[in-house]
Amino acid sequence: MDDHDFRQQYTPPTNATLLIDDASDDDYLGEPRGMPASHATQWIGDTWLLFKQQPGMWILAFVIYLAITIALQFIPFIGFIAQIFIAFILQAGFVYAGEKIRTEGAFELGDVFAGFQINLKSLLLLGLLYLVLFIALFALIFAFTGGSSALLLGSGDTEQELATMVGAGMGLSIVVLFIIGTLILSIAFFLAPTLIVLESEPVLQAIKLSLQAFGRNLVGALFCVLLSIVLCVVAMIPLGLGFLVVGPMMLLLPFTIYRDLFYREA
Numbered sequence: 001m002d003d004h005d006f007r008q009q010y011t012p013p014t015n016a017t018l019l020i021d022d023a024s025d026d027d028y029l030g031e032p033r034g035m036p037a038s039h040a041t042q043w044i045g046d047t048w049l050l051f052k053q054q055p056g057m058w059i060l061a062f063v064i065y066l067a068i069t070i071a072l073q074f075i076p077f078i079g080f081i082a083q084i085f086i087a088f089i090l091q092a093g094f095v096y097a098g099e100k101i102r103t104e105g106a107f108e109l110g111d112v113f114a115g116f117q118i119n120l121k122s123l124l125l126l127g128l129l130y131l132v133l134f135i136a137l138f139a140l141i142f143a144f145t146g147g148s149s150a151l152l153l154g155s156g157d158t159e160q161e162l163a164t165m166v167g168a169g170m171g172l173s174i175v176v177l178f179i180i181g182t183l184i185l186s187i188a189f190f191l192a193p194t195l196i197v198l199e200s201e202p203v204l205q206a207i208k209l210s211l212q213a214f215g216r217n218l219v220g221a222l223f224c225v226l227l228s229i230v231l232c233v234v235a236m237i238p239l240g241l242g243f244l245v246v247g248p249m250m251l252l253l254p255f256t257i258y259r260d261l262f263y264r265e266a
Contacts, residue, residue, distance in 0.1 A: 028199060032213035032261040039217075039260060040224035044231070046256040047249045053101050058248040061097070061112045065090055065251070084134075085127035088189075089115035091251060092123055092197035098255035099198055115197060122196045125203050130189055137181040141174055187214045187221075194254045199262075213261050228253070 051058050068086060072079040092115035100107035115123050191210035195201040201209065214221050228250060235242030 034216035
């Protein structure tokens, strides 16, 4: 994908659904390709090309995204749950806006909220499934660490030694299980909103394809994560203002990865 890809001009469709149908042409493979690890730099580069088409609009969209996310944090319990659903809906909106740039050369601010209109039920189901799996992850961690504690309580050690063992053992177990669990969830749901809003893939199929994309591009995905971390670190240097650029890019990254892995090369 090159700079020209994002500047193609087409006659605007009459509605949002038609745009998605037109974009989902015969070049869609239906499953991810395995690509060289060097494509990780291409994914980042293509994301930058998307951003620089309308930097002001992307920054404004990201600020709105942040404002909504922060506002929800002030609502006890319900806010946390709502955040999960809103995150998937707005993620879908960002990639939809990226598709608008690819097909029409520009996007409007309202396109970022397209997830509230296009395949909303599937996006809500995706959020619900994520929430259920997230709760299951914590239940698994509690069961595992609780079982470890029961074994330690029957070991016959002194109270102080027991407390130290419980604290160290449970702390390490929680951290390891949480990292592994959230990593798997992140991989499974990373491309799912994109595939749902742009290809109308069923929820479970979208999750399956997201996992397949990672599995077939393991080295490239890890390299992309490393590059993303570097960008985030650099973004923190100028008082965190760099996130006004890196933030939108991270929300657009699933779109450029999806286009590279799920479409035939021109």
